[in-house]
Amino acid sequence: MQDVVAGIDIGGTNTGIGIVSHEGNILAETIISTKCKSTFDIYIKRLSAEIEKLLTDLEHDVRLVGIGVGAPNGSYNLGAIVDAPNLEWKGILPLCKELSKQTGVPSVITNDANAAALGEMLFGAAKGMKDFVVITLGTGLGSGIVVDGKLVVGNDGFAGEFGHIVAKVNGRQCGCGKRGCLETYASATGIRRTAFKMIADSNQPSVLRNITYDKLSAKMVTEAAKAGDPLARAAFEYTGLILGTRLADLVAILNPEAIFFFGGLANAGELLFDPTRRHMEEYMFPVFKGKVKLLTSGLQDKNAAILGSAALIWKELEK
Protein backbone atom coordinates (compact mmCIF):
# COMPACT_ATOMS: atom_id res chain seq x y z
CA MET A 1 0.00 0.00 0.00
CA GLN A 2 1.52 3.31 -1.14
CA ASP A 3 0.68 6.63 0.53
CA VAL A 4 -0.24 9.34 -1.98
CA VAL A 5 -1.66 12.87 -1.92
CA ALA A 6 -3.85 14.84 -4.31
CA GLY A 7 -2.40 18.05 -5.70
CA ILE A 8 -5.01 20.49 -6.97
CA ASP A 9 -4.44 23.60 -9.07
CA ILE A 10 -7.48 25.86 -9.25
CA GLY A 11 -7.48 28.38 -12.07
CA GLY A 12 -10.22 30.67 -13.32
CA THR A 13 -10.99 28.35 -16.24
CA ASN A 14 -9.77 24.87 -15.32
CA THR A 15 -8.92 22.87 -12.23
CA GLY A 16 -6.02 20.43 -12.52
CA ILE A 17 -6.04 17.37 -10.26
CA GLY A 18 -3.08 15.01 -9.81
CA ILE A 19 -2.28 12.01 -7.62
CA VAL A 20 1.31 12.47 -6.44
CA SER A 21 3.74 10.16 -4.65
CA HIS A 22 6.13 11.21 -1.88
CA GLU A 23 8.93 11.26 -4.48
CA GLY A 24 7.03 13.76 -6.66
CA ASN A 25 5.81 11.37 -9.34
CA ILE A 26 2.43 12.24 -10.80
CA LEU A 27 0.69 8.82 -10.92
CA ALA A 28 -2.51 10.08 -12.53
CA GLU A 29 -4.01 13.41 -13.50
CA THR A 30 -7.11 14.99 -14.96
CA ILE A 31 -8.68 18.38 -15.60
CA ILE A 32 -12.19 19.57 -14.80
CA SER A 33 -13.79 22.88 -15.63
CA THR A 34 -13.83 25.52 -12.88
CA LYS A 35 -16.43 27.51 -14.79
CA CYS A 36 -19.33 25.16 -14.02
CA LYS A 37 -22.63 26.96 -13.63
CA SER A 38 -23.29 25.43 -10.24
CA THR A 39 -22.83 26.14 -6.57
CA PHE A 40 -19.48 25.92 -4.79
CA ASP A 41 -20.81 22.88 -2.89
CA ILE A 42 -21.42 20.97 -6.10
CA TYR A 43 -17.96 21.93 -7.38
CA ILE A 44 -16.40 20.46 -4.22
CA LYS A 45 -18.39 17.24 -4.64
CA ARG A 46 -17.21 16.90 -8.26
CA LEU A 47 -13.64 17.54 -7.15
CA SER A 48 -13.87 14.80 -4.50
CA ALA A 49 -15.47 12.38 -6.97
CA GLU A 50 -12.68 12.97 -9.50
CA ILE A 51 -9.98 12.32 -6.89
CA GLU A 52 -11.78 9.09 -5.92
CA LYS A 53 -11.97 8.03 -9.56
CA LEU A 54 -8.25 8.70 -10.17
CA LEU A 55 -7.40 6.61 -7.11
CA THR A 56 -9.53 3.60 -8.02
CA ASP A 57 -8.28 3.65 -11.63
CA LEU A 58 -4.68 3.18 -10.49
CA GLU A 59 -3.28 -0.31 -11.03
CA HIS A 60 -1.77 -0.73 -7.56
CA ASP A 61 -3.16 -0.14 -4.09
CA VAL A 62 -2.76 3.39 -2.77
CA ARG A 63 -3.99 5.28 0.26
CA LEU A 64 -4.90 8.98 0.05
CA VAL A 65 -3.34 10.77 3.06
CA GLY A 66 -4.06 14.42 2.25
CA ILE A 67 -4.95 17.08 -0.30
CA GLY A 68 -2.97 20.21 -1.21
CA VAL A 69 -4.53 23.09 -3.11
CA GLY A 70 -2.99 26.03 -4.94
CA ALA A 71 -5.38 28.83 -5.86
CA PRO A 72 -5.24 32.58 -6.48
CA ASN A 73 -6.09 34.35 -3.20
CA GLY A 74 -5.76 31.06 -1.32
CA SER A 75 -5.25 31.81 2.38
CA TYR A 76 -3.27 29.21 4.26
CA ASN A 77 -4.41 30.57 7.63
CA LEU A 78 -8.11 30.54 6.79
CA GLY A 79 -8.04 27.35 4.69
CA ALA A 80 -10.11 29.32 2.23
CA ILE A 81 -10.15 31.22 -1.05
CA VAL A 82 -10.82 34.88 -0.29
CA ASP A 83 -12.48 37.20 -2.83
CA ALA A 84 -10.82 35.66 -5.88
CA PRO A 85 -11.50 38.07 -8.77
CA ASN A 86 -11.44 35.29 -11.41
CA LEU A 87 -13.84 32.81 -9.78
CA GLU A 88 -17.62 32.77 -10.07
CA TRP A 89 -18.16 32.19 -6.35
CA LYS A 90 -17.58 35.30 -4.27
CA GLY A 91 -16.56 36.00 -0.66
CA ILE A 92 -14.74 33.54 1.58
CA LEU A 93 -14.89 29.97 0.25
CA PRO A 94 -14.10 27.43 3.04
CA LEU A 95 -12.50 25.02 0.61
CA CYS A 96 -10.36 22.97 3.02
CA LYS A 97 -13.15 22.31 5.50
CA GLU A 98 -15.55 21.14 2.77
CA LEU A 99 -12.92 19.09 0.95
CA SER A 100 -11.88 17.31 4.15
CA LYS A 101 -15.51 16.65 5.01
CA GLN A 102 -16.01 14.95 1.62
CA THR A 103 -12.78 12.96 1.56
CA GLY A 104 -11.96 12.34 5.22
CA VAL A 105 -8.33 13.45 4.83
CA PRO A 106 -6.58 16.70 5.87
CA SER A 107 -6.38 19.41 3.24
CA VAL A 108 -4.45 22.66 3.06
CA ILE A 109 -4.40 25.63 0.66
CA THR A 110 -2.10 28.45 -0.37
CA ASN A 111 -1.70 30.70 -3.39
CA ASP A 112 -0.06 29.45 -6.59
CA ALA A 113 3.32 31.13 -6.08
CA ASN A 114 3.65 29.75 -2.55
CA ALA A 115 2.81 26.29 -3.87
CA ALA A 116 5.45 26.74 -6.58
CA ALA A 117 8.06 27.51 -3.88
CA LEU A 118 7.21 24.34 -1.95
CA GLY A 119 7.28 22.32 -5.16
CA GLU A 120 10.74 23.74 -5.88
CA MET A 121 11.94 22.72 -2.41
CA LEU A 122 10.60 19.16 -2.42
CA PHE A 123 10.80 18.18 -6.09
CA GLY A 124 12.72 20.91 -7.94
CA ALA A 125 16.05 22.74 -7.93
CA ALA A 126 15.81 24.04 -4.33
CA LYS A 127 16.26 20.60 -2.76
CA GLY A 128 18.41 21.02 0.34
CA MET A 129 18.07 24.82 0.38
CA LYS A 130 16.56 26.49 3.43
CA ASP A 131 16.36 30.13 2.31
CA PHE A 132 15.19 30.94 -1.19
CA VAL A 133 12.53 32.76 -3.20
CA VAL A 134 10.57 31.61 -6.25
CA ILE A 135 9.40 34.39 -8.58
CA THR A 136 6.66 33.43 -11.04
CA LEU A 137 6.71 35.61 -14.14
CA GLY A 138 3.42 35.09 -15.94
CA THR A 139 0.53 37.49 -16.49
CA GLY A 140 1.55 38.96 -13.14
CA LEU A 141 4.50 38.51 -10.79
CA GLY A 142 3.99 36.14 -7.88
CA SER A 143 6.47 35.12 -5.22
CA GLY A 144 6.84 32.30 -2.74
CA ILE A 145 9.32 32.88 0.08
CA VAL A 146 11.01 30.12 2.07
CA VAL A 147 12.85 31.03 5.28
CA ASP A 148 14.69 28.38 7.27
CA GLY A 149 12.95 25.62 5.33
CA LYS A 150 9.45 26.97 5.91
CA LEU A 151 7.07 28.88 3.67
CA VAL A 152 6.49 32.45 4.85
CA VAL A 153 2.71 32.89 5.10
CA GLY A 154 2.48 35.97 7.33
CA ASN A 155 -0.08 37.07 9.87
CA ASP A 156 -3.09 36.90 7.54
CA GLY A 157 -1.77 34.16 5.26
CA PHE A 158 -1.06 36.56 2.37
CA ALA A 159 2.71 37.08 2.52
CA GLY A 160 4.71 37.00 -0.71
CA GLU A 161 3.03 39.82 -2.63
CA PHE A 162 6.40 40.93 -4.01
CA GLY A 163 4.67 41.73 -7.31
CA HIS A 164 2.89 44.58 -5.56
CA ILE A 165 5.80 46.47 -4.05
CA VAL A 166 6.16 49.97 -5.47
CA ALA A 167 8.65 49.88 -8.33
CA LYS A 168 7.79 53.40 -9.46
CA VAL A 169 5.89 56.06 -7.54
CA ASN A 170 2.88 57.14 -9.69
CA GLY A 171 3.90 54.52 -12.28
CA ARG A 172 1.79 52.18 -14.38
CA GLN A 173 -1.78 51.35 -13.38
CA CYS A 174 -2.00 47.92 -11.75
CA GLY A 175 -4.94 45.52 -11.60
CA CYS A 176 -4.83 45.74 -7.80
CA GLY A 177 -5.91 49.39 -7.85
CA LYS A 178 -2.46 50.83 -7.06
CA ARG A 179 0.07 52.43 -9.38
CA GLY A 180 3.65 51.47 -10.16
CA CYS A 181 3.55 47.90 -8.79
CA LEU A 182 6.55 45.76 -9.75
CA GLU A 183 4.38 43.36 -11.76
CA THR A 184 3.32 46.15 -14.13
CA TYR A 185 6.97 46.18 -15.27
CA ALA A 186 8.37 42.72 -14.54
CA SER A 187 5.98 40.10 -15.97
CA ALA A 188 4.81 38.92 -19.37
CA THR A 189 2.30 41.79 -19.40
CA GLY A 190 4.90 44.21 -18.08
CA ILE A 191 7.42 43.66 -20.88
CA ARG A 192 4.60 44.09 -23.41
CA ARG A 193 3.79 47.47 -21.85
CA THR A 194 7.49 48.38 -21.87
CA ALA A 195 7.84 47.47 -25.56
CA PHE A 196 4.82 49.63 -26.43
CA LYS A 197 6.13 52.56 -24.42
CA MET A 198 9.47 52.29 -26.21
CA ILE A 199 7.71 52.18 -29.59
CA ALA A 200 5.94 55.40 -28.62
CA ASP A 201 8.99 57.14 -27.12
CA SER A 202 11.59 56.34 -29.78
CA ASN A 203 11.91 56.31 -33.56
CA GLN A 204 13.93 53.09 -33.48
CA PRO A 205 12.84 50.64 -36.20
CA SER A 206 11.38 47.41 -34.82
CA VAL A 207 9.40 44.41 -36.08
CA LEU A 208 7.13 45.01 -33.10
CA ARG A 209 5.72 48.18 -34.70
CA ASN A 210 3.50 46.00 -36.92
CA ILE A 211 1.75 44.23 -34.04
CA THR A 212 -1.27 45.49 -32.10
CA TYR A 213 -1.11 45.68 -28.32
CA ASP A 214 -3.75 42.98 -27.95
CA LYS A 215 -1.83 40.60 -30.19
CA LEU A 216 1.65 41.28 -28.79
CA SER A 217 2.91 38.56 -26.45
CA ALA A 218 6.01 38.31 -24.27
CA LYS A 219 7.04 35.43 -26.51
CA MET A 220 7.03 37.76 -29.54
CA VAL A 221 9.19 40.28 -27.69
CA THR A 222 11.54 37.42 -26.74
CA GLU A 223 11.78 36.16 -30.32
CA ALA A 224 12.38 39.66 -31.68
CA ALA A 225 15.13 40.20 -29.09
CA LYS A 226 16.74 36.86 -29.97
CA ALA A 227 16.72 37.93 -33.63
CA GLY A 228 18.59 41.12 -32.62
CA ASP A 229 15.74 43.65 -32.69
CA PRO A 230 17.23 46.60 -30.75
CA LEU A 231 13.93 47.83 -29.33
CA ALA A 232 13.01 44.36 -28.05
CA ARG A 233 16.48 44.05 -26.51
CA ALA A 234 16.05 47.45 -24.84
CA ALA A 235 12.73 46.23 -23.41
CA PHE A 236 14.56 43.32 -21.74
CA GLU A 237 17.29 45.65 -20.47
CA TYR A 238 14.67 47.91 -18.84
CA THR A 239 12.80 44.93 -17.37
CA GLY A 240 16.09 43.70 -15.91
CA LEU A 241 16.84 47.13 -14.46
CA ILE A 242 13.50 47.36 -12.62
CA LEU A 243 13.48 43.70 -11.54
CA GLY A 244 17.19 43.60 -10.60
CA THR A 245 16.97 46.70 -8.42
CA ARG A 246 14.03 45.30 -6.49
CA LEU A 247 15.62 41.86 -6.16
CA ALA A 248 18.60 43.59 -4.51
CA ASP A 249 16.08 44.99 -1.99
CA LEU A 250 14.61 41.53 -1.45
CA VAL A 251 18.09 40.11 -0.83
CA ALA A 252 18.87 42.89 1.69
CA ILE A 253 15.72 41.97 3.63
CA LEU A 254 15.85 38.16 3.44
CA ASN A 255 19.43 37.10 2.54
CA PRO A 256 18.32 34.09 0.46
CA GLU A 257 20.69 31.54 -1.05
CA ALA A 258 18.98 31.63 -4.45
CA ILE A 259 16.17 33.23 -6.43
CA PHE A 260 14.32 31.04 -8.95
CA PHE A 261 12.44 32.32 -11.98
CA PHE A 262 9.45 30.34 -13.15
CA GLY A 263 6.83 30.83 -15.85
CA GLY A 264 6.49 32.15 -19.39
CA LEU A 265 8.91 35.08 -19.22
CA ALA A 266 11.56 32.88 -17.55
CA ASN A 267 11.83 31.04 -20.90
CA ALA A 268 13.62 34.12 -22.28
CA GLY A 269 16.72 32.79 -20.49
CA GLU A 270 19.82 35.00 -20.52
CA LEU A 271 17.91 37.76 -22.32
CA LEU A 272 16.18 38.29 -18.96
CA PHE A 273 18.74 36.83 -16.54
CA ASP A 274 21.73 38.86 -17.77
CA PRO A 275 20.33 42.40 -17.28
CA THR A 276 18.52 41.34 -14.09
CA ARG A 277 21.70 39.89 -12.57
CA ARG A 278 23.78 42.89 -13.64
CA HIS A 279 21.45 45.46 -12.11
CA MET A 280 20.82 43.34 -9.01
CA GLU A 281 24.58 43.19 -8.35
CA GLU A 282 24.90 46.94 -9.04
CA TYR A 283 22.40 47.76 -6.27
CA MET A 284 23.39 44.94 -3.93
CA PHE A 285 24.38 45.62 -0.30
CA PRO A 286 28.15 44.84 -0.27
CA VAL A 287 27.98 41.80 2.05
CA PHE A 288 25.68 40.00 -0.43
CA LYS A 289 27.51 40.87 -3.65
CA GLY A 290 28.14 37.83 -5.87
CA LYS A 291 26.53 35.47 -3.36
CA VAL A 292 22.94 35.05 -4.54
CA LYS A 293 22.21 32.65 -7.40
CA LEU A 294 19.61 33.57 -10.03
CA LEU A 295 18.34 30.25 -11.37
CA THR A 296 15.66 28.80 -13.60
CA SER A 297 13.05 26.77 -11.75
CA GLY A 298 13.69 23.03 -11.75
CA LEU A 299 9.99 22.51 -12.48
CA GLN A 300 9.91 24.80 -15.53
CA ASP A 301 8.90 21.98 -17.92
CA LYS A 302 6.80 20.00 -15.45
CA ASN A 303 3.30 20.35 -14.07
CA ALA A 304 4.60 22.66 -11.38
CA ALA A 305 1.17 23.71 -10.12
CA ILE A 306 0.13 20.14 -9.31
CA LEU A 307 3.56 19.29 -7.86
CA GLY A 308 3.55 22.47 -5.78
CA SER A 309 0.14 21.74 -4.28
CA ALA A 310 1.24 18.17 -3.57
CA ALA A 311 4.43 19.48 -1.89
CA LEU A 312 2.30 21.75 0.30
CA ILE A 313 0.37 18.85 1.80
CA TRP A 314 3.43 16.56 2.08
CA LYS A 315 5.18 19.33 4.06
CA GLU A 316 2.07 19.80 6.21
CA LEU A 317 1.91 16.08 7.00
CA GLU A 318 5.52 16.20 8.24
CA LYS A 319 4.50 18.59 11.04
Added chain:
Amino acid sequence: MQDVVAGIDIGGTNTGIGIVSHEGNILAETIISTKCKSTFDIYIKRLSAEIEKLLTDLEHDVRLVGIGVGAPNGSYNLGAIVDAPNLEWKGILPLCKELSKQTGVPSVITNDANAAALGEMLFGAAKGMKDFVVITLGTGLGSGIVVDGKLVVGNDGFAGEFGHIVAKVNGRQCGCGKRGCLETYASATGIRRTAFKMIADSNQPSVLRNITYDKLSAKMVTEAAKAGDPLARAAFEYTGLILGTRLADLVAILNPEAIFFFGGLANAGELLFDPTRRHMEEYMFPVFKGKVKLLTSGLQDKNAAILGSAALIWKELEK
Protein backbone atom coordinates in the same frame (compact mmCIF):
# COMPACT_ATOMS: atom_id res chain seq x y z
CA MET B 1 19.27 28.33 42.49
CA GLN B 2 18.06 30.67 39.74
CA ASP B 3 19.04 30.20 36.08
CA VAL B 4 20.30 33.40 34.48
CA VAL B 5 21.97 34.46 31.21
CA ALA B 6 24.41 37.21 30.33
CA GLY B 7 23.27 39.75 27.75
CA ILE B 8 26.13 41.58 26.03
CA ASP B 9 25.89 44.67 23.83
CA ILE B 10 29.09 45.39 21.93
CA GLY B 11 29.43 48.91 20.58
CA GLY B 12 32.38 50.65 19.00
CA THR B 13 33.15 52.51 22.23
CA ASN B 14 31.62 50.55 25.10
CA THR B 15 30.47 47.03 25.85
CA GLY B 16 27.43 46.66 28.10
CA ILE B 17 27.09 43.49 30.16
CA GLY B 18 23.96 42.47 32.07
CA ILE B 19 22.82 39.44 34.04
CA VAL B 20 19.22 38.77 33.02
CA SER B 21 16.53 36.49 34.45
CA HIS B 22 14.07 34.45 32.38
CA GLU B 23 11.43 37.10 33.10
CA GLY B 24 13.61 39.86 31.63
CA ASN B 25 14.80 41.44 34.86
CA ILE B 26 18.32 42.86 34.73
CA LEU B 27 19.81 41.65 38.04
CA ALA B 28 23.18 43.35 37.60
CA GLU B 29 24.97 45.29 34.89
CA THR B 30 28.24 46.98 34.08
CA ILE B 31 30.09 48.64 31.23
CA ILE B 32 33.63 48.04 29.99
CA SER B 33 35.52 49.83 27.26
CA THR B 34 35.61 48.17 23.84
CA LYS B 35 38.42 50.46 22.77
CA CYS B 36 41.11 48.71 24.81
CA LYS B 37 44.50 48.69 23.13
CA SER B 38 44.84 44.95 23.43
CA THR B 39 44.25 41.80 21.46
CA PHE B 40 40.80 40.33 20.89
CA ASP B 41 41.80 37.38 23.13
CA ILE B 42 42.45 39.68 26.06
CA TYR B 43 39.14 41.48 25.46
CA ILE B 44 37.31 38.12 25.64
CA LYS B 45 39.10 37.24 28.89
CA ARG B 46 38.09 40.60 30.42
CA LEU B 47 34.51 40.07 29.25
CA SER B 48 34.40 36.62 30.89
CA ALA B 49 35.95 37.95 34.11
CA GLU B 50 33.35 40.76 34.30
CA ILE B 51 30.47 38.27 33.86
CA GLU B 52 31.99 36.12 36.63
CA LYS B 53 32.30 39.15 38.91
CA LEU B 54 28.67 40.24 38.33
CA LEU B 55 27.50 36.71 39.15
CA THR B 56 29.47 36.36 42.40
CA ASP B 57 28.42 39.85 43.57
CA LEU B 58 24.72 38.88 43.41
CA GLU B 59 23.13 38.29 46.82
CA HIS B 60 21.40 35.02 45.92
CA ASP B 61 22.65 31.86 44.21
CA VAL B 62 22.43 31.88 40.44
CA ARG B 63 23.63 29.61 37.67
CA LEU B 64 24.80 31.02 34.32
CA VAL B 65 23.21 28.96 31.52
CA GLY B 66 24.22 30.93 28.43
CA ILE B 67 25.45 34.17 26.86
CA GLY B 68 23.75 36.26 24.17
CA VAL B 69 25.63 38.92 22.23
CA GLY B 70 24.39 41.77 20.04
CA ALA B 71 27.02 43.42 17.86
CA PRO B 72 27.21 45.30 14.58
CA ASN B 73 28.01 42.78 11.81
CA GLY B 74 27.33 39.94 14.22
CA SER B 75 26.69 36.78 12.18
CA TYR B 76 24.40 34.26 13.86
CA ASN B 77 25.44 31.50 11.44
CA LEU B 78 29.18 31.99 11.96
CA GLY B 79 29.01 32.84 15.66
CA ALA B 80 31.36 35.66 14.79
CA ILE B 81 31.71 39.38 14.17
CA VAL B 82 32.61 39.89 10.52
CA ASP B 83 34.55 42.95 9.33
CA ALA B 84 32.94 45.38 11.76
CA PRO B 85 33.95 48.87 10.56
CA ASN B 86 33.82 50.37 14.07
CA LEU B 87 35.95 47.81 15.93
CA GLU B 88 39.73 47.78 16.26
CA TRP B 89 40.02 44.06 15.52
CA LYS B 90 39.58 43.24 11.85
CA GLY B 91 38.41 40.19 9.89
CA ILE B 92 36.30 37.37 11.30
CA LEU B 93 36.27 37.37 15.12
CA PRO B 94 35.14 33.94 16.45
CA LEU B 95 33.50 35.49 19.48
CA CYS B 96 31.09 32.70 20.46
CA LYS B 97 33.68 29.93 20.33
CA GLU B 98 36.12 31.90 22.50
CA LEU B 99 33.48 33.08 24.94
CA SER B 100 32.12 29.55 25.43
CA LYS B 101 35.65 28.23 25.91
CA GLN B 102 36.22 30.78 28.70
CA THR B 103 32.86 30.39 30.44
CA GLY B 104 31.80 26.81 29.71
CA VAL B 105 28.29 27.84 28.61
CA PRO B 106 26.72 28.14 25.13
CA SER B 107 26.85 31.55 23.51
CA VAL B 108 25.18 33.01 20.44
CA ILE B 109 25.47 36.28 18.52
CA THR B 110 23.43 38.42 16.14
CA ASN B 111 23.35 42.05 15.08
CA ASP B 112 21.80 44.72 17.31
CA ALA B 113 18.53 45.09 15.39
CA ASN B 114 17.91 41.35 15.42
CA ALA B 115 18.57 41.29 19.15
CA ALA B 116 16.11 44.19 19.56
CA ALA B 117 13.44 42.14 17.76
CA LEU B 118 13.94 39.16 20.08
CA GLY B 119 13.89 41.46 23.10
CA GLU B 120 10.58 42.88 21.85
CA MET B 121 9.13 39.39 21.53
CA LEU B 122 10.21 38.07 24.92
CA PHE B 123 10.13 41.15 27.13
CA GLY B 124 8.49 43.97 25.13
CA ALA B 125 5.33 44.86 23.24
CA ALA B 126 5.46 41.93 20.77
CA LYS B 127 4.67 39.30 23.39
CA GLY B 128 2.39 36.72 21.79
CA MET B 129 3.03 38.00 18.25
CA LYS B 130 4.48 35.61 15.66
CA ASP B 131 5.03 37.91 12.68
CA PHE B 132 6.44 41.38 13.22
CA VAL B 133 9.34 43.69 12.39
CA VAL B 134 11.37 45.99 14.66
CA ILE B 135 12.86 49.05 12.96
CA THR B 136 15.65 50.78 14.86
CA LEU B 137 15.93 54.45 13.93
CA GLY B 138 19.27 55.68 15.22
CA THR B 139 22.36 56.83 13.34
CA GLY B 140 21.28 54.31 10.72
CA LEU B 141 18.19 52.18 10.15
CA GLY B 142 18.34 48.59 11.36
CA SER B 143 15.67 45.94 11.22
CA GLY B 144 14.93 42.67 12.95
CA ILE B 145 12.36 40.43 11.28
CA VAL B 146 10.38 37.73 13.05
CA VAL B 147 8.44 35.21 10.97
CA ASP B 148 6.29 32.56 12.63
CA GLY B 149 7.92 33.25 15.99
CA LYS B 150 11.47 32.91 14.71
CA LEU B 151 14.11 35.48 13.86
CA VAL B 152 14.90 35.61 10.12
CA VAL B 153 18.68 35.24 9.83
CA GLY B 154 19.03 34.23 6.18
CA ASN B 155 21.52 32.04 4.38
CA ASP B 156 24.63 33.94 5.54
CA GLY B 157 23.21 35.20 8.84
CA PHE B 158 22.87 38.78 7.58
CA ALA B 159 19.13 39.12 6.84
CA GLY B 160 17.29 42.26 7.95
CA GLU B 161 19.30 44.91 6.09
CA PHE B 162 16.11 46.85 5.38
CA GLY B 163 18.07 50.08 5.89
CA HIS B 164 19.97 49.31 2.71
CA ILE B 165 17.13 48.79 0.25
CA VAL B 166 17.12 51.37 -2.53
CA ALA B 167 14.79 54.21 -1.56
CA LYS B 168 15.99 56.44 -4.39
CA VAL B 169 18.00 55.43 -7.45
CA ASN B 170 21.16 57.58 -7.53
CA GLY B 171 20.10 59.15 -4.25
CA ARG B 172 22.13 60.11 -1.18
CA GLN B 173 25.56 58.62 -0.56
CA CYS B 174 25.44 55.88 2.05
CA GLY B 175 28.16 54.67 4.41
CA CYS B 176 27.87 51.20 2.83
CA GLY B 177 29.22 52.44 -0.50
CA LYS B 178 25.86 52.49 -2.31
CA ARG B 179 23.59 55.42 -3.10
CA GLY B 180 19.99 56.09 -2.12
CA CYS B 181 19.74 53.55 0.72
CA LEU B 182 16.64 53.91 2.90
CA GLU B 183 18.73 54.77 5.98
CA THR B 184 20.14 57.88 4.28
CA TYR B 185 16.55 59.24 4.46
CA ALA B 186 14.85 57.46 7.35
CA SER B 187 17.10 57.67 10.43
CA ALA B 188 18.36 60.35 12.81
CA THR B 189 21.08 61.18 10.28
CA GLY B 190 18.60 61.02 7.40
CA ILE B 191 16.22 63.62 8.77
CA ARG B 192 19.19 65.91 9.42
CA ARG B 193 20.18 65.59 5.76
CA THR B 194 16.56 66.21 4.73
CA ALA B 195 16.34 69.36 6.87
CA PHE B 196 19.56 70.70 5.33
CA LYS B 197 18.39 69.95 1.80
CA MET B 198 15.14 71.79 2.52
CA ILE B 199 17.07 74.77 3.91
CA ALA B 200 19.03 74.85 0.65
CA ASP B 201 16.06 74.32 -1.68
CA SER B 202 13.55 76.71 -0.11
CA ASN B 203 13.43 80.26 1.24
CA GLN B 204 11.16 79.22 4.10
CA PRO B 205 12.22 80.82 7.41
CA SER B 206 13.32 78.27 10.02
CA VAL B 207 15.11 78.23 13.37
CA LEU B 208 17.27 75.47 11.87
CA ARG B 209 19.01 77.99 9.57
CA ASN B 210 21.16 79.11 12.52
CA ILE B 211 22.60 75.66 13.23
CA THR B 212 25.61 74.06 11.52
CA TYR B 213 25.26 70.61 9.99
CA ASP B 214 27.66 69.12 12.53
CA LYS B 215 25.67 70.53 15.44
CA LEU B 216 22.19 69.73 14.13
CA SER B 217 20.60 66.68 15.76
CA ALA B 218 17.36 64.79 15.06
CA LYS B 219 16.24 65.96 18.49
CA MET B 220 16.61 69.61 17.40
CA VAL B 221 14.54 68.93 14.27
CA THR B 222 11.93 67.24 16.47
CA GLU B 223 11.79 70.16 18.90
CA ALA B 224 11.54 72.70 16.08
CA ALA B 225 8.70 70.68 14.50
CA LYS B 226 6.89 70.46 17.85
CA ALA B 227 7.19 74.25 18.15
CA GLY B 228 5.52 74.56 14.73
CA ASP B 229 8.58 75.29 12.54
CA PRO B 230 7.21 74.63 9.01
CA LEU B 231 10.52 73.47 7.55
CA ALA B 232 11.09 70.99 10.37
CA ARG B 233 7.53 69.70 9.93
CA ALA B 234 8.13 69.32 6.19
CA ALA B 235 11.25 67.29 6.99
CA PHE B 236 9.12 64.85 9.01
CA GLU B 237 6.51 64.70 6.24
CA TYR B 238 9.22 63.77 3.71
CA THR B 239 10.77 61.21 6.06
CA GLY B 240 7.32 59.66 6.52
CA LEU B 241 6.76 59.57 2.76
CA ILE B 242 10.00 57.69 2.07
CA LEU B 243 9.68 55.38 5.09
CA GLY B 244 5.93 54.76 4.67
CA THR B 245 6.27 53.80 1.00
CA ARG B 246 8.99 51.29 1.78
CA LEU B 247 7.11 49.88 4.78
CA ALA B 248 4.20 49.20 2.42
CA ASP B 249 6.68 47.14 0.35
CA LEU B 250 7.85 45.30 3.46
CA VAL B 251 4.24 44.49 4.38
CA ALA B 252 3.55 43.19 0.85
CA ILE B 253 6.50 40.82 1.19
CA LEU B 254 6.08 39.66 4.79
CA ASN B 255 2.48 40.41 5.92
CA PRO B 256 3.48 41.20 9.53
CA GLU B 257 1.01 41.89 12.33
CA ALA B 258 2.90 44.97 13.55
CA ILE B 259 5.92 47.15 12.91
CA PHE B 260 7.73 48.59 15.94
CA PHE B 261 9.88 51.72 15.93
CA PHE B 262 12.75 51.89 18.35
CA GLY B 263 15.55 54.39 18.98
CA GLY B 264 16.18 58.13 19.03
CA LEU B 265 13.98 59.18 16.12
CA ALA B 266 11.06 57.06 17.44
CA ASN B 267 10.85 59.56 20.32
CA ALA B 268 9.38 62.08 17.85
CA GLY B 269 6.11 60.16 18.27
CA GLU B 270 3.17 61.21 16.06
CA LEU B 271 5.40 63.71 14.23
CA LEU B 272 6.97 60.62 12.64
CA PHE B 273 4.18 58.05 13.00
CA ASP B 274 1.43 60.15 11.39
CA PRO B 275 3.06 60.82 7.99
CA THR B 276 4.61 57.32 7.93
CA ARG B 277 1.24 55.65 8.58
CA ARG B 278 -0.53 57.86 6.04
CA HIS B 279 1.91 57.15 3.24
CA MET B 280 2.20 53.46 4.15
CA GLU B 281 -1.57 53.09 3.85
CA GLU B 282 -1.58 55.06 0.59
CA TYR B 283 0.82 52.59 -1.04
CA MET B 284 -0.50 49.49 0.70
CA PHE B 285 -1.62 46.43 -1.28
CA PRO B 286 -5.43 46.40 -0.76
CA VAL B 287 -5.64 43.17 1.26
CA PHE B 288 -3.35 44.68 3.95
CA LYS B 289 -4.94 48.13 4.20
CA GLY B 290 -5.70 49.17 7.78
CA LYS B 291 -4.39 45.90 9.17
CA VAL B 292 -0.78 46.56 10.16
CA LYS B 293 -0.09 48.32 13.47
CA LEU B 294 2.71 50.90 13.68
CA LEU B 295 3.81 50.88 17.32
CA THR B 296 6.47 52.25 19.62
CA SER B 297 8.82 49.61 20.99
CA GLY B 298 7.91 48.35 24.46
CA LEU B 299 11.60 48.57 25.38
CA GLN B 300 12.01 52.20 24.32
CA ASP B 301 12.97 53.38 27.83
CA LYS B 302 14.79 50.22 28.92
CA ASN B 303 18.21 48.79 28.27
CA ALA B 304 16.93 47.17 25.09
CA ALA B 305 20.35 46.10 23.83
CA ILE B 306 21.09 44.02 26.93
CA LEU B 307 17.54 42.63 27.06
CA GLY B 308 17.66 41.80 23.36
CA SER B 309 20.93 39.89 23.67
CA ALA B 310 19.53 38.05 26.69
CA ALA B 311 16.36 37.19 24.73
CA LEU B 312 18.54 35.79 21.94
CA ILE B 313 20.17 33.22 24.21
CA TRP B 314 16.94 32.41 26.11
CA LYS B 315 15.28 31.65 22.74
CA GLU B 316 18.30 29.57 21.71
CA LEU B 317 18.17 27.53 24.91
CA GLU B 318 14.50 26.69 24.18
CA LYS B 319 15.51 24.82 21.01
